[in-house]
Amino acid sequence: MSDLDRELSEALAALRDEALPESALASVRAGVRERIEAGRRSRVWSTRLSLATAAAAVWLAVAIPWTAATLPLKSPRAPEVASIALSRPVVQPVQDDSKLKPAHARVEQARATVKSSPPAPPREERTQFMRIITDDPNVVILWAMNSKGETR
Amino acid sequence: MALAGITGGLAWGSESKEAVLERLMTLHERLVLRTAWRMLGNREDAQDAAQEVFLRLYRHLRSVEEQAAQSWLYRTTINVCYDALRRRPKTGELLVEPSLPSEAASGLEESQKRSLLEAGLRRLTPQERAVVVLCSIEGRSSAKAAEALGVSEGTVRSHLSLARTRLKEYVGRFWK
Numbered sequence: 001m002s003d004l005d006r007e008l009s010e011a012l013a014a015l016r017d018e019a020l021p022e023s024a025l026a027s028v029r030a031g032v033r034e035r036i037e038a039g040r041r042s043r044v045w046s047t048r049l050s051l052a053t054a055a056a057a058v059w060l061a062v063a064i065p066w067t068a069a070t071l072p073l074k075s076p077r078a079p080e081v082a083s084i085a086l087s088r089p090v091v092q093p094v095q096d097d098s099k100l101k102p103a104h105a106r107v108e109q110a111r112a113t114v115k116s117s118p119p120a121p122p123r124e125e126r127t128q129f130m131r132i133i134t135d136d137p138n139v140v141i142l143w144a145m146n147s148k149g150e151t152r
Numbered sequence: 153m154a155l156a157g158i159t160g161g162l163a164w165g166s167e168s169k170e171a172v173l174e175r176l177m178t179l180h181e182r183l184v185l186r187t188a189w190r191m192l193g194n195r196e197d198a199q200d201a202a203q204e205v206f207l208r209l210y211r212h213l214r215s216v217e218e219q220a221a222q223s224w225l226y227r228t229t230i231n232v233c234y235d236a237l238r239r240r241p242k243t244g245e246l247l248v249e250p251s252l253p254s255e256a257a258s259g260l261e262e263s264q265k266r267s268l269l270e271a272g273l274r275r276l277t278p279q280e281r282a283v284v285v286l287c288s289i290e291g292r293s294s295a296k297a298a299e300a301l302g303v304s305e306g307t308v309r310s311h312l313s314l315a316r317t318r319l320k321e322y323v324g325r326f327w328k
Contacts, residue, residue, distance in 0.1 A: 004320055004323075004324055004327065005316075005320070007327060008269075008316065008319060008320055008323065009288065011265055011266070011269050011323075012269065012284065012288040012289050013288070013289065013291070014262075014266075015190065015266070015269070015289050016186070016289050016290060016291065018186075018266075020182055020185055020186060020189075021195075024185060024195055024198075024199055025181050025182070025185060027199050028177075028181060028184075028185060028199050028202045028203055028206070029177055029181065031199065031200075031203040032173070032177065032203050032206045032207060032210070035203065035207055036170065036173075036207070036210060
């Protein structure tokens with residue numbers, strides 16, 4: 001090793017033993033503490049903010065269904081049921097002559113009703129039967145009528 | 153290095169995290185500040201870098217192994233200094249040679265020699281400077297320096313050889 005090499009090595013090694021100013025070390029320590037404290041404050045606030053947000057979310061999650069359940073809903077109104085005061089049925093005596101009305105008269109009346117109804121649209125040829133019940137349960141009149149109005 | 157209450161990482165047991173950090177700062181603050189100062193060349197930047205190193209230590213306190221604490225601090229300090237040097241404007245650093253008497257050699261005082269050496273260090277690349285700081289100033293072996301820098305031992309030796317040659321060329325003009 002040359003003299004210059006040795007001298008260089010000694011000079012470099014001497015830099016290691018050079019005293020550092022105490023103020024520089026104190027400044028480092030203070031800076032570290034300050035930045036840690038600032039970080040902690042920041043974390044505290046962010047934690048509080050997170051908690052507040054979470055609490056608000058929980059409150060909303062609970063309050064909204066509760067409110068929905070307790071407040072009267074504006075649902076469609078139920079239709080009013082018509083109430084009719086029913087009077088006591090009055091039994092009227094049956095007129096004998098109506099019973100005695102001849103069957104053909106009632107047939108004529110029914111025919112008139114059929115005739116007075118509006119004309120039916122043209123249909124295919126089809127025979128309709130009308131059963132006419134008389135007062136006598138043993139007598140039933142069957143009245144056949146085709147689409148042209150011809151009766152039998 | 154005596155770090156009490158350690159199981160795996162730098163566990164602090166009953167101590168608070170802040171107390172452990174205070175203890176570690178007391179133990180290693182000179183090492184960190186000195187390394188940063190030699191790497192960056194000025195006190196203010198070195199203080200900022202040292203603060204950053206200890207904040208990183210605070211954040212990673214659990215994962216730092218006891219045996220590797222010093223290597224971890226060296227490695228982190230060098231990395232923080234690399235970052236600082238990268239951020240530094242390229243044209244902002246003036247490589248002013250210290251004022252010295254015209255005739256060199258034995259007439260130089262120690263302070264003048266030191267100024268020359270620091271000026272020579274500033275002329276090295278960051279990688280060369282890191283190797284000189286770790287091996288020649290801090291007295292780390294090539295293997296330890298390689299571990300701290302995350303490079304091979306051969307790379308460390310190569311950088312160290314080149315850096316010493318350049319330093320000798322620079323200071324040799326005045327020391328001889």
